Amino acid sequence: MSSFEMTMPYQRPSDAQASDMETTFRLSQFLYAEAQAIDERRFDDWLAMLAEDLHYEAPARYNRLPRERTKEWASEDEAKHFEDTKEYMQLRVKRLQTDKSWSEDPPSRTRHLITNVQVAHSVSANAYIVDSNFSVYRARAADDEEFFFGTRHDHIRENSSAPAGFEIARRTILFDQTLILSANLGIFF
Amino acid sequence: MALHPAPITLTPGVRSALEEKVASLIDSETGTIGPEIYADPYLHELEQERVFGRCWLLVAHESLIPKAGDFFASRMGEDPVLVVRQKDGSIAVFLNQCRHRGARLCRADLGKTKAFQCTYHGWTYDLGGNLVSISKSDAVGGDRIDKSEWGAIKVAKIHNFYGLIFATWDEDAPSFEDSLGETRWYWEAMFNRPGGTEVIGGVQKWEVPANWKFGAEQFASDIYHFDYTHVASALAMMPEGMEYQEPPPLEGRQFRDRGHGGVATPMVEMSDMQTAMAMGMEVMRYNQSTRDAHAKLVGEQAAKQTQFVHANMFPNMGILPLNQTLRIWQPKGPNAMEVWAWTLVDRDAPEDIKKQCRIKTQMTFASSGVFEQDDAENWTEIQRVLRGTKARKTLFNNMIGANESKDPSGKYPGRTDRAQSEAASREFYSWWRDLMLQPVQGE
Amino acid sequence: MAFETVASLDDIEDEGTFVVDGEPKIVLFRVGTDVFATQFFCTHEDAPMDDGWVGDDCTVECPWHASKFDLRTGEALGPPAFEPLQTYPVRVEDGAVMLDRG
Numbered sequence A: 001m002s003s004f005e006m007t008m009p010y011q012r013p014s015d016a017q018a019s020d021m022e023t024t025f026r027l028s029q030f031l032y033a034e035a036q037a038i039d040e041r042r043f044d045d046w047l048a049m050l051a052e053d054l055h056y057e058a059p060a061r062y063n064r065l066p067r068e069r070t071k072e073w074a075s076e077d078e079a080k081h082f083e084d085t086k087e088y089m090q091l092r093v094k095r096l097q098t099d100k101s102w103s104e105d106p107p108s109r110t111r112h113l114i115t116n117v118q119v120a121h122s123v124s125a126n127a128y129i130v131d132s133n134f135s136v137y138r139a140r141a142a143d144d145e146e147f148f149f150g151t152r153h154d155h156i157r158e159n160s161s162a163p164a165g166f167e168i169a170r171r172t173i174l175f176d177q178t179l180i181l182s183a184n185l186g187i188f189f
Numbered sequence B: 001m002a003l004h005p006a007p008i009t010l011t012p013g014v015r016s017a018l019e020e021k022v023a024s025l026i027d028s029e030t031g032t033i034g035p036e037i038y039a040d041p042y043l044h045e046l047e048q049e050r051v052f053g054r055c056w057l058l059v060a061h062e063s064l065i066p067k068a069g070d071f072f073a074s075r076m077g078e079d080p081v082l083v084v085r086q087k088d089g090s091i092a093v094f095l096n097q098c099r100h101r102g103a104r105l106c107r108a109d110l111g112k113t114k115a116f117q118c119t120y121h122g123w124t125y126d127l128g129g130n131l132v133s134i135s136k137s138d139a140v141g142g143d144r145i146d147k148s149e150w151g152a153i154k155v156a157k158i159h160n161f162y163g164l165i166f167a168t169w170d171e172d173a174p175s176f177e178d179s180l181g182e183t184r185w186y187w188e189a190m191f192n193r194p195g196g197t198e199v200i201g202g203v204q205k206w207e208v209p210a211n212w213k214f215g216a217e218q219f220a221s222d223i224y225h226f227d228y229t230h231v232a233s234a235l236a237m238m239p240e241g242m243e244y245q246e247p248p249p250l251e252g253r254q255f256r257d258r259g260h261g262g263v264a265t266p267m268v269e270m271s272d273m274q275t276a277m278a279m280g281m282e283v284m285r286y287n288q289s290t291r292d293a294h295a296k297l298v299g300e301q302a303a304k305q306t307q308f309v310h311a312n313m314f315p316n317m318g319i320l321p322l323n324q325t326l327r328i329w330q331p332k333g334p335n336a337m338e339v340w341a342w343t344l345v346d347r348d349a350p351e352d353i354k355k356q357c358r359i360k361t362q363m364t365f366a367s368s369g370v371f372e373q374d375d376a377e378n379w380t381e382i383q384r385v386l387r388g389t390k391a392r393k394t395l396f397n398n399m400i401g402a403n404e405s406k407d408p409s410g411k412y413p414g415r416t417d418r419a420q421s422e423a424a425s426r427e428f429y430s431w432w433r434d435l436m437l438q439p440v441q442g443e
Numbered sequence C: 001m002a003f004e005t006v007a008s009l010d011d012i013e014d015e016g017t018f019v020v021d022g023e024p025k026i027v028l029f030r031v032g033t034d035v036f037a038t039q040f041f042c043t044h045e046d047a048p049m050d051d052g053w054v055g056d057d058c059t060v061e062c063p064w065h066a067s068k069f070d071l072r073t074g075e076a077l078g079p080p081a082f083e084p085l086q087t088y089p090v091r092v093e094d095g096a097v098m099l100d101r102g
């Protein structure tokens, strides 16, 4: 492997098999529905799409010397922008719903554009392995605007009792910035 | 992304006009602040020279650079510096700038190296910043240049305070310990931990479009904002079945000296509950288990009777001992700062405790931290309002507190006021003003 | 000339180096149980090669300008160095590292 190639901070299950068109379509629709729930601030609906054993993380990212490019991402036991369980996500949502979370008053107007969706299935992980890119536009108050770009690596499970038929068990968010050009990561990705 | 105005070069005439202005903007007797100090690019430049060019500044924690050749690309004010572990175990700090034409010597945030080779024309510096090679020396007459005179610019002094690495550009700076003045007892108590401390690997960086002094001042002096700024997170974090009650009046004392400030409260049952809520039961129990060993180092009063809540070491190192966040408020023009934040833990703590600390600290005080967000929101809005001319001429009130100078109980050393006070903020700004009025070498 | 014992294998960390003083000054490089020897100074701008990065592919990268050299032949594998490093024969016998300075 060329040292210029990015070392990803997660392990792709070795038995992941590309899914068929219909499955890919269903999972894509699920991701769009999820994005819509976030953009419309229907956070209870969004929480219902997250598995009870959710692991939601975004490792910090670094500029590295050529010989250390494999360490571009914070390792397992290092700094993360998010490292949340479902309980923590519920807490974040609860905070927003108090109407006293000043950093979201007025609320951010977000637009999640989810693209480049690729779906595979892994028997060993008992989940769909779903990669997607995001561009998130955040407008707030009058002239406050921020842009977030990055990619996500998800483990999504079929769950017939979840309202949308799927639940997100794992999400790794990879931001394209090392220095986060934002006063806070107070929105969801 | 915040606006970064072009740098300004000050002349002696401009400096003396600015001195007059500074003197009129800060009135620590009555407690007022002229907010131009947060927005004026000329004052920002003078601040770079006279505050950041002179003070002891936190540049790294030694745990980031354990082995020879490990480096951390840090900042001293707006100046980029490299903090590098040497082969003999010592630490060097020097300007991250090539002496030939000024290219940045190292573009990585952190890592390990054997030398720093400039990518422009290949001049090479050793781990201590000494120029060891002028490339193509024979062909270009490099031997006419005395390499010993063209090393990277080194800081004047370095001090390792229980693992925190500080540096200053000022030859005449007082010793680090002296620079702490009457607040030394508090810093010793926070950082002289059994087995020492470390920061969780890497660093979190984000950019807040607000002047760095808002962060510094708040950590020095402002527990007052908590019940209002952070009410949403406090509500959301209430354990199931518990009712949110009016917070009891805060006991303890706010300490201040030489620009530093912070709050220490009595360690009571409630303090452990606060830790349990902020960091989890396991961390609370772990903390309890370290108190005997800690008392051997810093005494009973510091280790067993006192809970440290928040503090800022002048100018720009903030810490919340309870939430275990350590950060640097890096200035970035008058209108923005970068926050560089770490989770601070005991080096000897079990791995699962470190993990729990990391997760809890990231959740509360970090880029996505639920408390952090509301602070940044307030600071950002102050800064935005200061675009207005009228707004910049309107004095801020910095008068809260009883303005006491001694703890009547005698438990808390040094100059202290009641815990909810702005005495440490007045101290912060009056110290800032004094420094701004004194020229530094090399202006 | 003859082989002389200059170190024991245990003196050298894996992917580490060892300096043999004398005329000429020489660096030993260990890769697994193999040991290689080259001249001390880089052929480009005289960097001390004992400070180089030893690779498990039998290379050493100069600490200053990152030219790589093949430890077996001394060949410079990329710029800015072009001249090969002088190499010297090494034998490892019973944990003793023997060098022929030639």
Ligand code: FES
Pocket (backbone or CB within 6 Å): B098, B099, B100, B101, B102, B103, B118, B119, B120, B121, B122, B123
């Ligand atoms: S600028 Fe660094 S070598 Fe020329």
Ligand code: FES
Pocket (backbone or CB within 6 Å): C042, C043, C044, C045, C046, C047, C062, C063, C064, C065, C066, C067, C080, C081
């Ligand atoms: S000194 Fe070795 S490559 Fe330049």
Ligand SMILES: [Fe+2]
Pocket (backbone or CB within 6 Å): B225, B226, B229, B230, B371, B375
């Ligand atoms: Fe706060």
